[in-house]
Amino acid sequence: MTENNKNEEESEIKDEIKEEEEQPKEETEAKAESEEPKAKFTFKCTRSDKCCLTRGPIPITFWDLELWARNGVVANFMPYLDIYNKPDGGIDLVLKPLAPPQKEGEEEKPRDPFGTVPIEELLEVKCPLYNKEKSECLVYDNRPLSCRTYPLEFDGKNFTVVDVECPGIGEEGMSKEDLKDMRDTAKQMFYELTRMRIALPVLTQLVSQKVMMDLMRQNMEAMSKMSDEDRSKLDEILRKGQEPQAE
Ligand code: SF4
Structure with missing residues (x-):
């Protein structure tokens, strides 16, 4: 897909989601009476796990920390948590892969437990919590909020599909309630991420x-x-x- 096509498709999807969001109440009700509710933007996770293999840093929010604390699993996530200094000067708490990518044909080197690989070098690596052999998320029930809303994002004003090539886009079977849930999760992610971004510099x-x-x-x-x-x-x-020192 060319960059232009991708942008066009992105903006079409964006318009469809917005259209659903902005429809006046009366119009929506009248439509609901006359025809079966039909969501224009359709999505259903196909569990292809493509996102787990290719996404950049996965931001962590207070929502995630609270969930893990309630479920007693914080320790499972601790080795993968790191502070990421973003290029725009902000900081995020993210899930970071543990090891640097093994280059093809390169011999496996003994790992330095205190070695610091710049996080920027690790961002293209798959999520550390994805098990490639079993093709599954190791923490599915406790997966971060960001994974629950992917590929839909909300920026405080608009919804955006951040990965138009996600195989779940266009899948049938999404009800109006499903779409509303997805939008609500994206909004919650925006709210939680904003809270985290305000608090994190103070906490660090x-x-x-x-x-x-x-x-x-x-x-x-x-x-x-x-x-x-x-x-x-x-x-x-x-x-x-x-x-x-003597020269
Ligand atoms: S936490 Fe789980 S769902 Fe989220 S990217 Fe990692 S493997 Fe995928």
Whole structure:
């Protein structure tokens, strides 16, 4: 599909969803009496799992954290959570793949448990919670809100289909209620993501401040317990470290 075709199709779908949304109540009721309700935008997840294999960072919201806490599964998600510094300067909490992609023909290298692969390099990798062998989401009942609304997004004003090639688009069997549920979920995702984006910078700052303070406190405690001999050795090391290096 060319970029132009894709854009046209995207805008057609957008108009259809908007049309459903903006229909005056009387008109909708009159129509409902005269004919069977028929949603123009139709979608049904085919469980092709294409999105799980190709989506970029999956944003996590307070809704997800609350769900996981209630279901006692937070620990299962912890290794995959990371802060993503977005190109626009904002930050998101996201699901991040653990390992860098294995290049074809490349020998498997031993993993450095503390190695930091820049998250940008990992964004094209499949979701860490997708099991390719079994072709299934490992956390389906606890999957993030973002996965529940995909491929529909709401930006506070308009709905957008973010992946017009998603195999579920055009599938029959979507009732008006299903469409309403999907729109409501997309709206909820927008609301939850906005809340998260407002709170996250404050929370990360608070946590870093707390970690710094704890480290300083631990250092000061360790220093106060040092013998005079050890302290003078440490002073010597620090003094040498500050001396200008010979060229
Ligand atoms: S969490 Fe599950 S549904 Fe969401 S992208 Fe990952 S594998 Fe797919």
